[in-house]
Amino acid sequence: MTQAEIKLCSLLLQEHFGEIVEKIGVHLIRTGSQPLRVIAHDTGASLDQVKKALCVLIQHNLVIYQVHRRGVVEYEAQCSRVLRMLRYPRYIYTAKTLYSDTGELIVEELLLNGKMTMSAVVKKVADRLTETMEDGKTMDYSEVSNTFVRLADTHFVQRCPWVPVTENSDPGPPPPAPILVISEKDMYLVPKLSLIGKGKRRRSSDEDAAGEPKAKRPKHGTDHKEPIPDDGIYWQANLDRFHQHFRDQAIVSAVANRMDQTSSEIVRTMLRMSEITTPSSAPFTQPLSSNEIFRSLPVGYNVSKQVLDQYLTLLADDPLEFVGKSGDSGGGMYVINLHKALGSLATATLESVVQERFGSRCARIFRLVLQKKHLEQKQVEDFAMIPAKEAKDMLYKMLSENFMSLQEIPKTPDHAPSRTFYLYTVNILSAARMLLHRCYKSIANLIERRQFETKENKRLLEKSQRVEAILASMQATGAEDAQLQEIEEMITAPERQQLETLKRNVNKLDASEIQVDETIFLLESYIESTMKRQ
Amino acid sequence: MSLCPAGRHRGKWKMRKKIPRIWKTHLRSFLLKANRQEIPNNVPGEGEREILQGCYLSLLATIYGTPSMCQGFHIHYFQTSRQCCKVFLTGSLNTQAPSTMASRGGGRGRGRGQLTFNMEAVGIGKGDALPPPTLQPSPLFPPLEFRPVPLPSGEEGEYVLALKQELRGAMRQLPYFIRPAVPKRDWRRLPRELKIRVRKLQKERTTILIPKRPPKNTEDKEETIQKLETLEKKEEEVTSEEDEEKEEEEEKEEEEEEEYDEEEHEEETDYIMSYFDNGEDFGGDSDDNMDEAIY
Numbered sequence: 133m134t135q136a137e138i139k140l141c142s143l144l145l146q147e148h149f150g151e152i153v154e155k156i157g158v159h160l161i162r163t164g165s166q167p168l169r170v171i172a173h174d175t176g177a178s179l180d181q182v183k184k185a186l187c188v189l190i191q192h193n194l195v196i197y198q199v200h201r202r203g204v205v206e207y208e209a210q211c212s213r214v215l216r217m218l219r220y221p222r223y224i225y226t227a228k229t230l231y232s233d234t235g236e237l238i239v240e241e242l243l244l245n246g247k248m249t250m251s252a253v254v255k256k257v258a259d260r261l262t263e264t265m266e267d268g269k270t271m272d273y274s275e276v277s278n279t280f281v282r283l284a285d286t287h288f289v290q291r292c293p294w295v296p297v298t299e300n301s302d303p304g305p306p307p308p309a310p311i312l313v314i315s316e317k318d319m320y321l322v323p324k325l326s327l328i329g330k331g332k333r334r335r336s337s338d339e340d341a342a343g344e345p346k347a348k349r350p351k352h353g354t355d356h357k358e359p360i361p362d363d364g365i366y367w368q369a370n371l372d373r374f375h376q377h378f379r380d381q382a383i384v385s386a387v388a389n390r391m392d393q394t395s396s397e398i399v400r401t402m403l404r405m406s407e408i409t410t411p412s413s414a415p416f417t418q419p420l421s422s423n424e425i426f427r428s429l430p431v432g433y434n435v436s437k438q439v440l441d442q443y444l445t446l447l448a449d450d451p452l453e454f455v456g457k458s459g460d461s462g463g464g465m466y467v468i469n470l471h472k473a474l475g476s477l478a479t480a481t482l483e484s485v486v487q488e489r490f491g492s493r494c495a496r497i498f499r500l501v502l503q504k505k506h507l508e509q510k511q512v513e514d515f516a517m518i519p520a521k522e523a524k525d526m527l528y529k530m531l532s533e534n535f536m537s538l539q540e541i542p543k544t545p546d547h548a549p550s551r552t553f554y555l556y557t558v559n560i561l562s563a564a565r566m567l568l569h570r571c572y573k574s575i576a577n578l579i580e581r582r583q584f585e586t587k588e589n590k591r592l593l594e595k596s597q598r599v600e601a602i603l604a605s606m607q608a609t610g611a612e613d614a615q616l617q618e619i620e621e622m623i624t625a626p627e628r629q630q631l632e633t634l635k636r637n638v639n640k641l642d643a644s645e646i647q648v649d650e651t652i653f654l655l656e657s658y659i660e661s662t663m664k665r666q
Numbered sequence: 667m668s669l670c671p672a673g674r675h676r677g678k679w680k681m682r683k684k685i686p687r688i689w690k691t692h693l694r695s696f697l698l699k700a701n702r703q704e705i706p707n708n709v710p711g712e713g714e715r716e717i718l719q720g721c722y723l724s725l726l727a728t729i730y731g732t733p734s735m736c737q738g739f740h741i742h743y744f745q746t747s748r749q750c751c752k753v754f755l756t757g758s759l760n761t762q763a764p765s766t767m768a769s770r771g772g773g774r775g776r777g778r779g780q781l782t783f784n785m786e787a788v789g790i791g792k793g794d795a796l797p798p799p800t801l802q803p804s805p806l807f808p809p810l811e812f813r814p815v816p817l818p819s820g821e822e823g824e825y826v827l828a829l830k831q832e833l834r835g836a837m838r839q840l841p842y843f844i845r846p847a848v849p850k851r852d853w854r855r856l857p858r859e860l861k862i863r864v865r866k867l868q869k870e871r872t873t874i875l876i877p878k879r880p881p882k883n884t885e886d887k888e889e890t891i892q893k894l895e896t897l898e899k900k901e902e903e904v905t906s907e908e909d910e911e912k913e914e915e916e917e918k919e920e921e922e923e924e925e926y927d928e929e930e931h932e933e934e935t936d937y938i939m940s941y942f943d944n945g946e947d948f949g950g951d952s953d954d955n956m957d958e959a960i961y
Contacts, residue, residue, distance in 0.1 A: 147834065147837075148834070148837045148838075148843070149837070149842055149843055149844065150843050150844045150845055150846070151846055152844045152846060153842075153844055181844075181847075184844055185844065188842045188844065191842065192842070220830075220833055221826045221827075221829040221830040221833060222826065224829055224833075225822070225825060225826050225829060240833075244833070244836060244837060244840060245840070245842075246842075488812060488814065488815060489811075489812065490811075490812075491811070491812060638831075639827060640817065642827055642830055642831060643817045643818075643823060643827050644817060645830075646823075646826055646827065646830065647817055647818065
């Protein structure tokens, strides 16, 4: 793991889980797989702290354990999974767009808690939804269960590996750590639960307040006595499926930008049809015939067969090669080139970065070298129609920032520099890696800056929160306007200004983090797809 | 001007055109030192290096003779000014390079400072102004040439932003957020009654108290926790000790208890002092007043 990634992981763990977990987590990421005692010894933390931290990390799928020879259990951290924590808001928002508020809350609960049983999720989500509803209305468990089942069917949530049921009672000592198994077919199998009930509000109206504490006590007792029907069956969010969804979204919007809405709809239909049949890491989808596509187009899209065929031909002939034609049966068999599409997206990202950083003329040179693969300096000047001096300057700038590289082609065996061709070229994979590394550094910087800003104004923030608390409590007890005014004036005008500035800055930094994370997703997908093909 | 071995004196250097004498001297002395691997310390005005075109390899390649020794060399900055020339090297100097300058002593005065390539080919014409030397590392916040593109705004962006901030706050409240424990206290010096021993009774009480928490405003909890942590703990220890005087059980280690209790107490900071007086009246009196507003 690079230093930048480790730094970013450390910041994320610290923000979300506290110092102790961060210390243990970062140590594990740095050193790889280690047993418990070694971790405690190396980090200097007490054994209890290490145990607690490891429990939290395992609960959130950030650390996995393995039993080695002689019964030693070793723990290994997964750095890439820690970096996914940046993307949680995006996952939750996607669930919201697909399955509305219920789906959003289900995914949020699963992400915040790592693993949960279905009944626990349903209960919590129903309670939360009930609170936001108007007085008197409650959320039924069945509705939440239905959404959960739909999420499982579309593979957005999956079961965690479980403890295998041993038929014969082994008289031997239990293993130090359970070996969890998972089978493909059972991964999305929802247990048959009859969850009957409604969501409860946490706070009832004022009349019930007195009766509640006493009523709750026996209720807690009964709750503990009931056996949980799906004990041991834990669910987690399936991040790969979300990534597949993001990738599809990116491809569709790219096609929409390049061509028009109809073609993007066609591509979206093709992707939807291949969701189940194609594994997410395949270089291209299964071939789909034009007839099938025509049948699967969304209802209400009045595109005739001929027009569809024309669109498909256009898409297949496009130099970007998102769609390819693989045969002629069934009216023409078409595939979507996922790997090429990811490559184009990564290239577009690189071009955009060059343009924003160095200017549009540099971008022109960059695109030129991309297109022609290898060019000499003289040729660059000629093709780009930029004066020699400026072209040279720009080339060297991009070379120094590692967007470009030099390829030497010697004319003579002694590699004399005066008799060697020096060609400029762009290696997309290495440039993508370099850019990804920079993205990690940027996010680490953004997080640090945000923490710095918050720390600087900590006193002011606390004061404003206290004032708000007082205001709210006084409003609840029905204070007069004059008193409220007095309390509000406790924060002076320049302080208000400062708070405004702080809020604006923090928002900007947060939004930038989200934006950089989108770039990270594209680049990582491209690199992963390329590495798989090699 | 160009550097190349003259026809008769193969391996010797000969200047074709006139170049400033100082330039020649500096170059030669520099290359001598390069041969002895004293470069990093002796180059005048060493500072930042900039990568230039690979053609500049020729300077060393031709001087040192064999191309294999030049693998991994990059000449970084080759500046001609009126007075001096600075050449920086990175990469490894091959120790097997023959002392070519020394052996080319015969070329002194004639082939000094000649290059194998045409300077114009690189693009530095004679008398051209070259970029100024960089004498210090690049600034921490380099001035941006182009302003960054504005961030995407709109409903989706704002929703995701709000969600992100909310998640951050929510995660701090979950039980997965482990707070560092209160440091170990020397119990020989403190009155014994301040020690917390019982856990069970406390646990029961907290479950009853939890439903009462929502009416309180939870925003300032966190901040006050960190500030008044120790002080509150002391006070709570006193009051809760009074309640549990009767039943004392030695459970786990002190540290464990303290840690656990501390986490419990942090959730109870809303109920300081007046609330814990006798542990009986949690009947909803003065839930949302006064004691909350300490500042």
